[in-house]
Amino acid sequence: MxxxxxxxxxxxxxxxxxxxxxxxxxxxxxxxxxxxxxxxxxxxxxxxxxxxxxxxxxxxxxxxxxxxxxxxxxxxxxxxxxxxxxxxxxxxxxxxxxxxxxxxxxxxxxxxxxxxxxxxxxxxxxxxxxxxxxxxxxxxxxxxxxxxxxxxxxxxxxxxxxxxxxxxxxxxxxxxxxxxxxxxxxxxxxxxxxxxxxxxxxxxxxxxxxxxxxxxxxxxxxxxxxxxxxxxxxxxxxxxxxxxxxxxxxxxxxxxxxxxxxxxxxxxxxxxxxxxxxxxxxxxxxxxxxxxxxxxxxxDTLADDVGRQALRCIRCSACLNVCPVYERVGGHAYGSVYPGPIGAILSPQMSGEGANHTLPYASTLCGACYDACPVRINIPEVLVHLRQTGPHPAAERAAMRALSWTMRSRRRYAAALRAARRGAAPLRWVTGGTVRRLPWPMSAWTAARDAPLPPKQTFREWWARERS
Amino acid sequence: MVPREYEVARAPDDLVEMLVDRLVDYKATVRRCSVEGLGGVLAEVLAGTERIVAPSGVPEGWLSAYQGEVLRDEPRPLAVADLDAPGVAVVTGCAVAVAETGTLILDAGPDQGRRALTLVPDHHICVVHSGQIVGGVPQALRRLADPTRPLTLVSGPSATSDIELNRVEGVHGPRRLDVVIVDR
CATH class of the missing domain: 3.40.50.10420 (NagB/RpiA/CoA transferase-like)
Structure with a gap:
């Protein structure tokens, strides 16, 4: 229910x-x-x-x-x-x-x-x-x-x-x-x-x-x-x-x-x-x-082994008061009567409706809320758990599948790194070490972050050269 | 199994001193006196108060030096309007007091009366005997005779932290709290 x-x-x-x-x-x-x-x-x-x-x-x-x-x-x-x-x-x-x-x-x-x-x-x-x-x-x-x-x-x-x-x-x-x-x-x-x-x-x-x-x-x-x-x-x-x-x-x-x-x-x-x-x-x-x-x-919340600790909450609101995200956006942005870190894990577990699946991302995972919680709710742990088990966009799922396939083989992984480095080489002249805006669908990532360029050589390459 | 490694018996050096410190921090007024001096101190606190409410169990001796009118909640319970009349104060005892948190616990015992008596009047005078003071919350809750009686924990006069999260005294409950500690 x-x-x-x-x-x-x-x-x-x-x-x-x-x-x-x-x-x-x-x-x-x-x-x-x-x-x-x-x-x-x-x-x-x-x-x-x-x-x-x-x-x-x-x-x-x-x-x-x-x-x-x-x-x-x-x-x-x-x-x-x-x-x-x-x-x-x-x-x-x-x-x-x-x-x-x-x-x-x-x-x-x-x-x-x-x-x-x-x-x-x-x-x-x-x-x-x-x-x-x-x-x-x-x-x-x-x-x-x-x-x-x-x-x-x-x-x-x-x-x-x-x-x-x-x-x-x-x-x-x-x-x-x-x-x-x-x-x-x-x-x-x-x-x-x-x-x-x-x-x-x-x-x-x-x-x-x-x-x-x-x-x-x-x-x-x-x-x-x-x-x-x-x-x-x-x-x-x-x-x-x-x-x-x-x-x-x-x-x-x-x-x-x-x-x-x-x-x-x-x-x-x-x-x-x-x-x-x-x-x-x-x-x-x-x-x-x-x-x-x-x-x-x-x-419903009780049925989740990791998430049920949210039900320990005694509504003191200490986690709101120490949260860098809450401090900047306020309670209304969370769209629930339970805002802040505790709301970000409580609301989506109590109801999967509406936009609640976006709430576990309303955190930097800094952990200040866990330290402040009087009943030791490990809020960062539940946030990560909800991110892992929650819905993901099709493009992200496809990218993760491709990444997983690449990383399962040493050969494919090394080849991909080489390709990425070659692809990034001309960019290094223009941007200096980071890219601020990538084309779609990667633009979703760079909307709120910079993407680092791959390094000039990997540790394995450096090691091989030093030892040869 | 619930681990209970926390302190059950807190024993500060001077219970009375700590209680006074906490109460004053909450903007309550505190006086100390001997058993014999209680009547005089209460009359002093109540100077200028024309009418007071006293639960049935408040001894006559406490009010011996008080000059004004004393309303008792029996045989007929007082009307809310009587309690809300301007200038009415209420004098009660308490069940137990907590030094560490500056808390007075009322359990509706005979010298405290029903809950409305200590709520509606704007001025509450609470008499605490030094033997009723304990160190921390666990000791206090264990002292209560019957936890299913209506309980009120009072820590200072009515206050709010709702405006910019600063504590401000004086909202709906009694805005003035006087505590008289009787040393034995």
Whole structure:
């Protein structure tokens, strides 16, 4: 069952990236933001003496989850149900969005407040609710900015990372939110005033979850502003949309992830607020609690021995912040709600549709993402694996077949080198050691690279001459 | 088998000092006092606050020197409008505090109450007894009596990093967090 929703790139990455690279303001905003967060992350990670041991444990816990997912999901369902929650299952994005919309409709509410959630972005929930006449109000500051701007998120953690403070003030002003200055505290105050009444009167809230504990049926939301707490505490009904890979086996496992996640994502020792709840608690919080478990291509991803490590991801976005490609093109170029290095391996595995097969090439394979990943996802390894197993153009396949035939015989190989050298000799006069543009079909190669000319002699030839 | 080579028991030299350092870094205000001095310190923190909310388990002794009105969440639960009224503060205890991360964990115990009480008022005063402070996150989670109760981990006043990735205090949760550490 392949996934769908907002994880399918509509345009090939190279085309989208080229357009974004022309936006100097975007590059400046991204550079500033990603460098701020990088430095903070390095500082708080350096003060944890057992950081590597925590990474190893985090990866192992998630691998354990992935190896016995069906059993743990059933355990979670039983525990959550016993605690008073209603657990639902959704196979794909469309099914999940329809299911949640039905749940909201059954309450009679025409407006819902939302906690920032990648899963609901992924399944296109806001669009589905809107079509059903239900207004979905994003309450996370960055999500609110993106929603008011009529834009889409460009970063996992900070969806509005592509805007600077004065752009945010303009977006607020266009929507009737007054901020006296473009100082971040003034902008935060404007958001507080705008959302306060909605929090206090909302009947239904929709959230995701950072972690779901199989043994107890507990869900966790990690946040900063308190908008999450508002949504998780005040409404009568709470609907949480949870990807099936969010499980951890035991409550104890949270001791690892609650150390790894805040330091990796916002570069803080701890985020301001983390909420954990288990089903329904009489007299405290929502009395109707739904949990929607979503597959949407995750089981497909699980079937790939090399690629499945992408499902360890805890959505911290450290890999985005250190990526030289992301820093220059931004999140929109990836065409999926999961951008950056993790998106380049997650989106194409969850869905083979659209232009997703171009995403594994959105990387220089420098490996900075692997170093930053708190659950040690070897992103370069998966990128190379997806490049090898993904579709290739007919011309490239033909060229590779010819190359393989040539290189299988010593004689053919030596003859080909000689021929190439003779062919390149006149060019050496003109270009000096490299060719900037080759004729079609090799032009596809030189569009973004220089082609080196073959050397004047090979090592074997040099050796033969020296020894003779 | 999951390798757990990480430290389970972190033991900094001075737990209280580390907790204070972290809380101040988050822009919380911290005061230290003796058991006998608590009432006086709380009255000082609450000077100018006309009305406070106190969960049922907050001892009368804590509020003995406070002059204003005390709203209790029982026998009838307070309305959200009461909690949201301008100038209302809430006084609670906590279940455990984490020195290394500057985190206060609320588990809805009698001196903390239901979650809305520490969320809607704009000013939260949290009393921490020095015996409740542990070094790191693993020790703290193991101290919780029942992890299936509603849990809230609070690390400083409400904040956001959403504008240019700089932390700014004060969004939807309490914008002012005062922590009173009671030394035993």
């Amino acid at each position: 392949t996934g769908g929703g907002n994880i399918v790139a509509r345009r090939p990455f190279p085309a989208a990236a080229k357009e974004k690279l022309a936006d100097a303001q975007l590059r400046a905003n991204l550079r500033r933001a990603t460098h701020t967060i990088r430095d903070k992350r390095l500082r708080v990670v350096a003060e944890v003496p057992d950081w590597e041991a925590l990474r190893v444990a985090g990866a192992a816990i998630k691998d354990d989850v992935l190896s016995r997912l069906p059993e743990l999901l059933e355990q979670f369902e039983a525990a959550a149900t016993a605690a008073g929650a209603v657990v639902h299952w959704a196979r794909d994005a469309a099914g999940a969005a329809a299911l949640v919309t039905d749940l909201v409709r059954a309450t009679g509410a025409t407006e819902v407040v939302k906690v920032k959630s990648m899963a609901t972005q992924e399944i296109g929930l806001n669009e589905e609710l809107e079509a059903a006449g239900i207004a979905a109000v994003e309450t996370d500051l960055a999500e609110l900015i993106v929603q008011l701007a009529g834009d889409t998120p460009s970063h996992i953690l900070v969806p509005a990372i592509h805007y600077n403070r004065s752009q945010i003030r303009d977006i607020f002003a266009r929507n009737g939110l007054t901020a006296l200055t473009d100082d971040p505290p003034a902008l935060a105050e404007a958001a507080r005033r705008h959302l306060r009444a909605k929090f206090l009167s909302a009947k239904v809230a929709i959230s995701g979850a950072n972690f779901a504990v199989a043994e107890s049926g507990t869900l966790a939301v990690v946040e900063s502003e308190g908008n999450g707490r508002m949504c998780l505490t005040l409404p009568e009904t709470l609907i949480s949309v949870v990807g099936i890979e969010k499980l951890v086996p035991t409550f104890r496992d949270l001791e690892v992830f609650l150390q790894l996640l805040p330091r990796s994502s916002t570069g803080e020792r701890m985020n301001p607020y983390t909420s954990l709840w288990t089903g329904v608690t009489p007299g405290d919080g929502p009395q109707t609690v739904h949990v929607v478990l979503v597959d949407n291509g995750r089981t």
